[in-house]
Amino acid sequence: MKQNYFPQEIEKKWQKIWEESGAFKTPDKSDKPKYYALSMFPYPSGKLHMGHVRNYTITDVIARFKKAQGYNVLHPMGWDSFGLPAENAAMKHGADPEKWTVENIAYMTKQLKMLGLSYDWDREVTTCKPDYYKWTQWLFLQLYKKGLVYKKEAAVNWCDKCATVLANEQVIDGKCWRCDSEVEKKYLSQWFIKITDYAEVLLEDLDKLTGWGDNVKTMQANWIGKSQGAIFRFPVVDTPNGDKLEVPVYTTRPDTVHGITYLVVAPEYKDIEKLTTQENKEAVETYRANARKMTEIERLSTERVKTGVPLGTHCKNPFTGEIFPLWTADYALVEYGTGAVMAVPTHDTRDFDFAKKYNLPLKVVIQNPENPSDCKDAAYTEPGVLVNSGEFNGMKNEEAKKAITEKAVREGFGEFKTQYRLRDWLISRQRYWGAPIPVVYCEKCGIQPVPEDQLPVLLPKDVDFSVVGKSPILTSKTFIETTCPCCGGKARRETDTMDTFICSSWYYLRYADAKNDKMPFSKDKVNHWLPVDQYVGGIEHAILHLLYSRFFTKALRDLGLLDFDEPFKNLLTQGMVLKDGSKMSKSKGNTVDPDEIFENYGADTARLFILSDSPPARDFDWSDAGVEGCYKFLNRVWRLVASNADDISLADAAGFNYSSLKKDNDDLVRNVHIAIKGITNDISNDFQFNTVISKYRELTNAIYEWRGKKSELDDEDKKVMSFAIVTLMKLMSPVAVHLTEEAWHDLGAEGSIHDEPWCEWDENLAKASSITLVVQVNGKLKDKIEADEACSEDELKTLALNSPKVKELTDGKTIVKTIVVPKKLVNIVVK
């Protein structure tokens, strides 16, 4: 066995052997229970970054650990390969986005292989390939037939820089999630998916996801934004044209209905023109025009002073008979509720601000009896008792919510209502590099889905990528003109492509049956492999990808394509990789190139380091010294094996009689069992790889220390050492995949260490032979005494009281109480 550790040499060697022997191929059929370990698949942007390295290493170690524990593990990889960067690169270099993407995939695949990841590459999925996007289109058509896809004219988020629309989830603080430029409103006819039909079940089923963190679940719950309230309809008393109109409002505070002093409709409210008097028309039109021009950022700024104009008409409050004015103001949002708000300035801070500005009246209807307020300076939004509310006076406001709504239901001017903030998912994109939406427009027959046997609708090749401000697909001469599948007449193809988040909403299903050319996947296979047992990825997908995928799974279940309702049983959201305290980014110039680490230290060092310093869910601060430290540790492990190789026997390592060993040998055997137990538990319990690695180090240190005390080894020593070192190799094999394999073979093994079962521990041996009794006086540590494990409580007490230290401290004092914690501690309370 070579005395020096040459990672570059051994890593290449084993990667080749594993690939040639198909070491990581996963059969669909097996006697073993299944385990599906999945990393969020990457966008092929060019090169791996350290975030990828962290993500994939975590999942790889989990996959290998589960395999060793006897599971049939599915651990696939693929490419989320549609999207704008490819198109932008194409524009810049005049190349085809496909060429750019394929080259990136090739390079990144090479890097993944260098990292020693145990993927079954036979199941690779690439979303931009026709054999995949054919099925994305097919699924679109199924959703369309089910009525879950529709087209409508709507105010949508438009990013001018990306020249496309965006989903609500892709607008972050009024800016484009990808390029950070300000998003505008545009009125366009666009394709939507009815994710709102699933709002309730998406919210409810969060409770089933016991393997997800609360942070992600609350983010989703907030995004869905359920609220319970009521709809009230207010008749308009003075429409200019004499129309009989009602204005419905949604409120979560029906208890305050007697305090309404005005009513606000959104500037985009559908009936607004019918509700505006001749005298107010000009002012209202000006106000509406301004609102339309404003960007999302301007409009949503909380610092902005509220503005509005009166419409000139009035409503009647059916509860009180009071007449109050109608206003329009942009603090009412057309997309939420009914687009109209009943304003109770005394008990709502927004209405209060508005009323103060325009001198609208205040009417107090909720009071805290202990501390009454006239609401002249601020709205009172806390619980209280109703006043000025007729028959409801004296009622607690929580009860009044129900009672008042019930009255409205009885009398026919309102009902209970559950409202969600979630909006339908806008999926059309005015870009080239995505799956074409498979519909055509026929002058006679209207919108026609492309028949399934004509899929895939292929992306055209004859396009000019240098066009600015419109989709390159529009430059194709062959794509747009087609025939109607219904009447055979002239028709035009849809030129919008699908949001790439559609592609990534079902890829995890395709891995179960990646080569199926009849269906996106067979039902049996997805039912067998899914749900994903462990999903690992960044927190940035907490809403976007994870919500969409949950929706897709539920919708496909309702289509009868699969039989489960949540795709990801357990979710680990790994933290970011930082350098010098901030996120690694090209613009900051604080990136670390994985290639350099592989080259200088090897993949095993990279894998060990990326897991070592922080628990997976927390942010990880990259340090060059830390890498160096891990490299030194692997060298130290290698030297331990290499320098003792002649005395190590795999047969002895497999097991021998542990009883009546020499004291130091017994201690080492115990240390090994303690390590097996600790490491197994740390991985099983939330994947605490940082402590796993400190236990590798502890065991290594213990073996070195033991070895350092021996000049000659007898038979027993050799057996014990074989057991200790070989077990260390097995425990380290999921992390240091190449080093342990090389050592395993150098010690004479035939098969792969990665086919070995996980180590077992003996509970009796996984603890120290004696205990350290902690002796406290008045709760403070005063002495430690080595004691036999078998000591009774009384014996421990006597031991403690006989300690010279304790005698000194208790001398002349009264012992009030003595607490004995078996096998651990004695606390003597003195006065």
Place this chain on the structure above:
RNA sequence: GCCCUGGUGGCGGAAUCGGUAGACGCGUCGGACUUAAAAUCCGAUUGGGCGAAUAACUCAGUGCCAGUUCAAGUCUGGCCCAGGGCACCA
């Protein structure tokens, strides 16, 4: 404003049940080996006090203030700070 997560040495972080705070590592300092360097190995490393610089002793210490308890990083109540999410959502 609401919600989530977190706060422990110079740094990353350990610490099943409330029971030795600071595992393991990084950094720093000192030492061994060497002609020298690299590599490797050994030791020290929370702060204060009293010692003579060692040892021993002692007090304080896990964001802050209270509480429960023989005993609190851990439990309870109230606050502060940082990061993240949502937000004119009626």
